[in-house]
Amino acid sequence: PxxxxxxxxxxxxxxxxxxxxxxxxxxxxRSWASAVAIRNGRITYVGGDSIPPALIGPATEVVDLKGRxxxxxxxxxxxxxxxxxxQLGECTVDDLKTGTEIADTIRAYAHAHPELKWVRGxxxxxxxxxxxxxxxxxxxxxxxxxxxxxxxxxxxxAWVNSKALELAGITKGTADPxxxxxxxxxxGEPSGTLRESAIDLVAKILPERTPTExxxxxxxxxxxxxxxxITTVLSAATDEAALRAYSAADxxxxxxxxxxxxxxxxDPLPDSMLPKLRDLRTRYASPRVRPTVVKLFADGVxxxxxxxxxxxxxxxxxxxxxxxxxxxxxxxLAAELDQDGFQIHVHAIGDRAIRMTLDAYAYARARNGTHDxxxxxxxxxxIDPDDIPRFRALGVVAxxxxxxxxxxxxxxxMTEPTLGAARSRWLYPxxxxxxxxxxxxxxxxxxxxxxxxxxxxxxxxxHRPPNQPNQAAWHLxxxxxxxxxxxxxxxxxxxxxxxxxxxGSVEVGKLADLIVLDRNLFEVPTGEIHSVRVLRTLLEGKxxxxxxxxx
Numbered sequence: 373p374x375x376x377x378x379x380x381x382x383x384x385x386x387x388x389x390x391x392x393x394x395x396x397x398x399x400x401x402r403s404w405a406s407a408v409a410i411r412n413g414r415i416t417y418v419g420g421d422s423i424p425p426a427l428i429g430p431a432t433e434v435v436d437l438k439g440r441x442x443x444x445x446x447x448x449x450x451x452x453x454x455x456x457x458x459q460l461g462e463c464t465v466d467d468l469k470t471g472t473e474i475a476d477t478i479r480a481y482a483h484a485h486p487e488l489k490w491v492r493g494x495x496x497x498x499x500x501x502x503x504x505x506x507x508x509x510x511x512x513x514x515x516x517x518x519x520x521x522x523x524x525x526x527x528x529x530a531w532v533n534s535k536a537l538e539l540a541g542i543t544k545g546t547a548d549p550x551x552x553x554x555x556x557x558x559x560g561e562p563s564g565t566l567r568e569s570a571i572d573l574v575a576k577i578l579p580e581r582t583p584t585e586x587x588x589x590x591x592x593x594x595x596x597x598x599x600x601x602i603t604t605v606l607s608a609a610t611d612e613a614a615l616r617a618y619s620a621a622d623x624x625x626x627x628x629x630x631x632x633x634x635x636x637x638x639d640p641l642p643d644s645m646l647p648k649l650r651d652l653r654t655r656y657a658s659p660r661v662r663p664t665v666v667k668l669f670a671d672g673v674x675x676x677x678x679x680x681x682x683x684x685x686x687x688x689x690x691x692x693x694x695x696x697x698x699x700x701x702x703x704x705l706a707a708e709l710d711q712d713g714f715q716i717h718v719h720a721i722g723d724r725a726i727r728m729t730l731d732a733y734a735y736a737r738a739r740n741g742t743h744d745x746x747x748x749x750x751x752x753x754x755i756d757p758d759d760i761p762r763f764r765a766l767g768v769v770a771x772x773x774x775x776x777x778x779x780x781x782x783x784x785x786m787t788e789p790t791l792g793a794a795r796s797r798w799l800y801p802x803x804x805x806x807x808x809x810x811x812x813x814x815x816x817x818x819x820x821x822x823x824x825x826x827x828x829x830x831x832x833x834x835h836r837p838p839n840q841p842n843q844a845a846w847h848l849x850x851x852x853x854x855x856x857x858x859x860x861x862x863x864x865x866x867x868x869x870x871x872x873x874x875x876g877s878v879e880v881g882k883l884a885d886l887i888v889l890d891r892n893l894f895e896v897p898t899g900e901i902h903s904v905r906v907l908r909t910l911l912e913g914k915x916x917x918x919x920x921x922x923x
Contacts (some may be wrong), residue, residue: 379418379880385429386411387913388884391421393437394892397878398444398862402855408442410884413912418880441892443858444877445603445885445909446825447865449771450717450750450815452527453597453607453631454614457589458581459494459523459819466495466525466819471510474500478522479514490578491520494819496531498524498675499781505555506531508564521574526820528673530571537562540574549573551639551696553678567676586617594628598917600824601887601906603629604869606771606815608717608750609636609667615656622658628916630660632869634667634717639696641668641705650712664870665715670702671695671725674753675786679722682756686790692724699728706732706747707739715870716747717771723756723798730762737766748868750815754791755801763810769868770805771813774832774857775821777802779846802832803850813868814860829857829893830901838902854893884913 386409395405397418409417409427417427428434463481465474474496482491498504504524511520511533519536523529537543544560552569554562566574581589597605607614610633621627635652637645653663671693672678677685680695697705709716716733720726726749733747749763750771763770776782777800788796798804806812814832816823827838832852835845845851866876875885888908896904909917 384411384426385432386416386427387431388433388435389417389423389428390435390437390442390888391423392439393442393888394439395442395878396858396894398859399877399879405878408878408886410886410910410913413884413914415878415880415882415884418878437888439892440907441889442878443601443887443889444862444866444875445887445911446601446861447604447869447871447876448597448602448816448818448823448825448861449606449748449813449865449868450608450773451605451818451823452609453593453605453818454586454589454617456819456823457591457593457596458585459589460592461585461588463491463493463522464495465493465522466497468496469500471500471506475510475514478511478520482515482518482520489518491515491518492522492578494523495525496522497781498526498529499785504529504675504786505563505565507557508532508534508537508562511564521578523571526673526675528568528678529676530566530574532564532566532574534564536574537564539577542573546573551672551694553676568672568678581613583613583617586613587620590617590621591626596823598628598909598911599906600826601889601909601917602823602825603885603909603911603916604632604866604871604875605629606632606634606665606717606869608634608817610634610663611636612652615652615661615663618661619656619658622660627660628911630871630911631662632665632871633661633663634665635663636667639669640701641666646708646712649714653714664713665717666709668702668705668716668718669696670718670720670729671722673721674790675782677790679753680725680728681722681754682724682727683795686792688790693722695725695728697728699731702728702732703735707736710736710745710747711740715745718747718749719751720749721751721753723754723759726752726755727759730759730766730768733766733768734762742767746868746870748813751817752805753787753799754795755798755805757798757801757804760801760804761808763805764808769811769813771815771868772800772802772860773815773817773821773828774800774802774852774860775816775828776800777835777847777850778831778837779835779843780837783846797849799847799850801850803852806852806856811864811867812856812860813865814857815865824902825861826904827902829854829861830898832857832860833898833901841899854898858893884910886910
């Protein structure tokens with residue numbers, strides 16, 4: 373790469389200087405440099421290796437990167453850090469491919485933890501089980517003596533045993549709750565699988581997480597995030613207990629990523645909760661915690677047939693799925709939150725839910741006037757082509773989980789067959805939205821999928837799972853290029869998070885949120901991007917992760 377001319381902010385020796393690097397700045401020109409200097413947490417020089425002598429003093433750490441890559445640190449535009457970190461301490465089955473493997477793992481975990489009153493876990497993949505519907509009998513056979521609840525990998529379904537159903541009072545006569553479904557065996561008995569709000573019938577009787585458990589979960593999450601080069605997260609569906617954990621860590625000086633907290637107090641959100649949201653926004657704000665976003669769910673997921681579609685599911689006898697909000701109520705809520713200065717972050721999977729959300733944002737804009745809101749829609753699995761231009765027109769940020777566009781069984785066995793070819797063409801249309809000029813950002817939705825941005829960056833380009841070069845690329849028309857994917861996880865995510873003036877690119881004056889990679893992504897075969905390692909992660913100039921061995 374060629375170096376741009378040097379730019380220096382202030383005189384005085386730097387704390388840290390990187391030289392002989394491949395610095396992809398992600399600035400407006402997408403320029404390259406070869407050296408970066410940092411002082412007092414900010415970038416003071418970006419340019420060639422002919423660094424002004426005054427920048428290097430006796431205490432300056434000078435690092436020769438020998439051609440390794442520097443990028444702005446990654447930002448995750450939609451992730452569940454504390455919940456996912458807590459789950460790492462429970463029984464996780466996300467990598468298991470068969471029902472037998474899952475059962476054996478749960479049995480072993482339950483046997484190893486006789487002290488637990490509830491056996492809890494997560495991560496089972498819907499395609500492992502017929503119709504994504506595991507049975508209570510299968511879970512009874514491995515946990516017969518205690519209630520058990522296991523969340524699916526996507527968080528929109530749960531698998532429970534008979535004791536859990538009994539404690540929750542769920543029987544053949546229990547009606548489906550609003551916005552939820554109790555799956556049933558022939559004859560009407562609960563089968564053991566719960567969808568959406570039906571999960572709450574059991575979840576509400578679970579023991580609450582303790583502050584110690586939440587703190588441990590946060591520590592696991594930020595350690596993993598920093599290892600993957602992440603220094604800012606949009607914490608989706610954040611409740612007050614999680615806010616307390618974030619705030620405590622910040623007060624104690626142990627919070628090693630910046631948190632944009634998307635507050636979630638339930639859906640549909642009653643008007644009575646708005647004062648509570650305002651209180652949380654004020655009370656828990658701190659230097660690295662910004663509770664300025666409200667998270668709403670517009671629908672569920674296609675695999676469980678709970679996403680809201682414009683046309684019926686092919687296998688649901690005329691059922692297109694129901695949105696969680698009445699369209700008029702969503703418009704009024706969006707307008708009120710927008711007027712109050714909240715950024716809105718909406719989960720919308722199906723094309724009807726996405727259209728409703730765009731309509732709500734348009735209504736808020738018309739009622740309150742245009743301002744720098746940066747309201748966001750996340751997930752965006754199925755977008756009607758007529759709605760694609762509306763993201764740019766309305767200034768709505770499109771937050772995609774590019775890792776999901778990998779042609780896995782969720783798509784090929786559980787989604788495309790029910791949608792048909794014509795509608796399936798518009799699954800995860802990242803390239804189409806990007807081409808309109810809309811701001812497109814990246815997120816992991818961890819623990820639903822990999823937290824590592826390099827995994828998502830690779831999949832966004834290849835449309836096949838990492839490390840599976842022989843699998844045919846899925847849905848070629850919507851693949852994007854490397855610069856776009858890098859921008860989604862840096863400057864575009866920073867824009868979504870209202871952080872772009874301070875972070876998201878390697879420019880003089882910005883905070884020194886940087887990562888060092890062991891290889892230049894532009895020189896690595898796309899199918900090997902997932903194997904690139906982060907060697908060092910800096911948050912405001914301080915190292916929050918460093919690999920044991922640089923080579």
